[in-house]
Amino acid sequence: MSLAEILAATENFNPKLLIGEGGFAKVYKGTLESGMKVAVKRSDSSHGQGLREFQTEIMVLSRIQHRHLVSLVGYCDEGLEMILVYEFMEKGTLRDHLYDRKECLQNPSTETEFTWKQRLEICIGSAKGLHYLHTDPDGGIFHHDVKSTNILLDEHYVAKVADFGLSQSGMPDPDHIRMSLKGSFGYLDPEYFRTLQLTNKSDVYSFGVILLEVLCARPPIVNSKQREEINLAEWGMFWQKEGQLEKIIDPLLVGHINRKLAEKVW
Incomplete structure (x- = not known):
């Protein structure tokens, strides 16, 4: 153009x-x-x-x-x-809807458009987009920056994965490993962090963090004096072991989400 x-x-x-x-x-x-x-x-x-x-x-x-x-x-x-x-994606980013909700938290009776069903449909749509990338006939495409700000929503809340600037095509090549970390902290696959070797599993790990964001409505990294609370993935594993997932579920979902379904998402 x-x-x-x-x-x-x-x-x-x-x-x-x-x-x-x-x-x-x-x-x-x-x-x-x-x-x-x-x-x-x-x-x-x-x-x-x-x-x-x-x-x-x-x-x-x-x-x-x-x-x-x-x-x-x-x-x-x-x-x-x-x-x-x-x-143009009318409804902005997934993160916008998870964190910009002061009115809903101040008045729990306020109707929110962003229902549990919509959140699940957004997650399923995003997963389908990533699966399409990973099954590309030329060896797959690894997105490499899967995060809630790169999940965009159209006027009907249909999810679309965006921002492919860090993408890598083809099968991993051990002879051409990037010598610097790329991606967003809080979403980085620990194995990639350790080896600098990118695979489709790196995207899957990042997507798992997004699932936790959707369920808990909190960023992947926060400032906290409690070490286990800083990283969302570690925090989630901590409460899962305690058998008390309800402790960290988004307050707006309480009473609107089936525990078994929440555990399945987990």
Whole structure:
């Protein structure tokens, strides 16, 4: 796509259209000439980083298509600009809905759209998207950054896995191991942390952390004086051994979730 198209769609990257920011990129809501709503991810070229991630994302999203993977509409590579244009996801990220709920906690009788059934459907959809990646005929694609901010929701709360900048294609190659950790702390597979060898099991571990987030509505890493509470995965295992899962389940789910089903998710 031309830079002129993107500038028109985002009103010259109007700050009022900024909907996300992180790492070395900003994301804007845009409207193409056709009327299609899009999310425009603009890398910050001043940092001199992101070229590999930019190219990886284009290559991966150009060869895959699935109901539960976000779609790439186009990209722009003019001058110093590295811009990716995706379908717009109306309901934002999974994390937004898990943590932005002050009104619901202050008034438990308040109806919340984000029901237990919706949470399960989001998890199932995300799992289907990851399974599609892992079963790619060319040896699989490992996402490498599975987390609740990379699970996006459309207007019907259909989940789509996003952000493929750290993805790795093909079978693991022991002769070409990355010499630095990539990914997000709290979601990193301990075995990958130890060996730097990425596999599809790394994504599965990260997805398991997301399941705990959905069940407990708390971040994967928190500040705490209690060591076992800092890491969500360790905290969950601690209470599972105690046989008291209800101690850490999201208060908004109390009375709306079957214990056996919660244990199955666990």
